[in-house]
């Protein structure tokens with residue numbers, strides 16, 4: 703079983719599927735035949751991360767046939783772009799890490815809070831590592 707990138711000969715939609723499936727485009731009662739394209743399966747998903755637009759995918763299929771060198775150049779740019787996007791996502795969703803032990807099991811608490819007297823001190827928050835007990839200002 704191999705995975706291939708196909709194009710519907712009726713509506714022109716480009717998608718990925720198993721070569722063992724019946725290769726009929728069943729969405730929207732199209733019933734067109736899927737024709738295998740020259741686009742590698744892995745490249746297809748990178749392109750989908752850039753843009754899922756069918757016209758864009760078609761342009762890349764055309765480019766690969768007409769100018770494989772330019773295609774490779776574009777693909778390597780896209781790969782870098784997708785990788786950067788993923789890195790950015792990982793960073794922005796990153797939870798606070800303990801600067802001492804690297805644990806992400808952190809509790810943010812209030813500094814200077816006293817049960818007896820209520821709020822004292824600056825009231826700024828302080829992070830506390832549940833693993834090693836290290837405290838630091840965020």
Ligand SMILES: [Zn+2]
Pocket residue numbers: 710711712713714715727732733734
């Ligand atoms: Zn179709």
Ligand SMILES: [Zn+2]
Pocket residue numbers: 800801802803804805831832833834835836
């Ligand atoms: Zn720690």
